[in-house]
Amino acid sequence: MLSYIIRRLLMLPLILLGVTFLIFCLFSLLSPMERLATYINNPNVLKNPQSAQRLIEKYHLDDPFPAGYIHWLKSLMKLDFGWSSTANQPVWEAIMQRFPATMELVFYSIIPVILVGIWLGVISAVHHNDLLDQVIRVTAIIGWSLPTFIFGLLILFIFYGILGWMPPGRLSAWAQFAVYTGGNFKHYTHFITFDALLNGRLDIFWDAIIHLIGPIITLSYISWAYLLRITRSSMLDTLRKDYIRTARAKGVEEKKVIYLHAQKNALIPVVTVAGMMIIGMLGGVVITETVFTYPGMGYWAATSAQQLDYGSVIGFAVLFAFIMVVGNLIVDVSYALIDPRVRLE
């Protein structure tokens, strides 16, 4: 087990190096002048060709490819991602400021899916081909076919446009004032819901929750459909195994057969998929936040992309790639912990 983890950990820097190399290749498709624009916060500098040339040399933007890569990598290590013209602050600061909002959204999206989605999948498999099973299956296919941006707009249309329940954004104006400018609101975790509870402000907590519901539903409904299907087919597969028949033949209670003997083994593939699903949510964050104008990293990245703010877009890509690589590692290791067969390969 330990050797497996060590082997995977040794691979980690190599993959990270590869990913940064790939992103640098994309970055290099831009001309040195365009890349220079990601480093400076005053566009007037570019008007003077001589000073622009000096800056290009200073940032090693015209160097041969390998040297340019090494310089870029060095600046990444110093967390210097350049200047974000969209956020009007350094890229790294812009990322850090928006990171908690996105994580809060992802956190609330994952928990219910894993708890309820798996349970529904098991039910669907146990009642194989029942009406309930058919309903769950058809709902999953339709959910799977609804693109996030259309689903999100639909939610916004119904619950905000018509019913007026779930406003876009992260907080109402009064709550925003209380949280950021009011002064005596302490930021412990930067998750507004947690901070509001810790500060004893139930009104702000409620306001944050109302704003979160729409994005949560939008971000997680595909995962619901997906996880349900995987749990269902894996459970169906397991219920057909010999040891299940043995357990039943021994006269073990049906409930025990399903929830103790079958479910444990059926959930092994689900763990991998759940991990992949959480990572997949990171991509969905961009669209969900854009639809609801939720002030996280995704919304900022989309705005930066529209305004050709390359530095922000690249910084965002590097960060998400890092999260994904580390996330994949965690999934693989936990998979090996659960299923001993993986380690032996």
Add this chain to the structure above:
Amino acid sequence: MNRIIKKLLSNTTSLIGLLLLLFFVVIAIFAPYIAPPLFDDPYQIVRMTWDIEPRPPGFPMADEMRVVFESLGKQVDRDKALFGTAQGGYDIFYGLIWGTRTAFRVGIITVVFSMLIGVISGSIAAYFGGWIDELLMRITDIFLSIPFLVAAMVLTTILGRGLDKVMVALIAFGWMGYARVIRGSILSTKQEIYIMAARALGVKDFRIILLHLLPNTIFPVLVQASMNIGSMVVTAAALSFLGVGAPLGYADWGQMVSFARNWIIGSPGNAGKYWYAVFFPGIFIVLFVLSWNLVGDTLRDILDPRLRGEL
């Protein structure tokens, strides 16, 4: 093969999927007759008015627009916006009809090319094994390390706006799945006796891959490809929705939805006022994806030997 076609036609869900697909194919083929173009470039959406605000279904073409088209020497036959107009006076009906062609083009081109790249790299990796396999699979891992939508967004931002750039981005980050699938099935087929026999006879490596291995392993890849057409179209539409995809006014479903974004909430006291701006584009995209998914779902069930006899 016959068995598969029979199953596809006898299964209700896949039959619905096939009929929906047929519907879209007919629209795409007869687009010039259903919605005659008024600009020289047929993919340029016809504008019914210069107004920014969307107009309801049945809105007649404004006189100042008619004058413009007539001065261009065009005959304005269809002068009502059947599904209303989107933000900027773009005819929703026209955009959707010609957008069907865009959808098929994007879906088929991206899937064919990414499948090609995936199959070539995957089969080379599996057949030669050793360090070639190791290298190619690590490259695959690295490409998989950036979320698909994020990667596509970054590449289109860098390349610039335009449908061709969107397709390049989708191909560049869409081939890895095929490489993995084909590698897996070639690894197991490689051990078969007929492959060994071909090798013993001195058949050239590439001939073995092309004539012996691929015909026996390509089928799961084709199924995966057919299922990916829908998701590729959705990703392209999502990029347009985010504002980095098709250029303004280009007949593209994602853009039609992004036009609706600012109007979704309606006006005070009349929440559903602009429902048509999102409803019609939405229903086109959803049905298109649904049709591919319904067909793909059945195909997968048929091909999954563990479920054989269950359907």
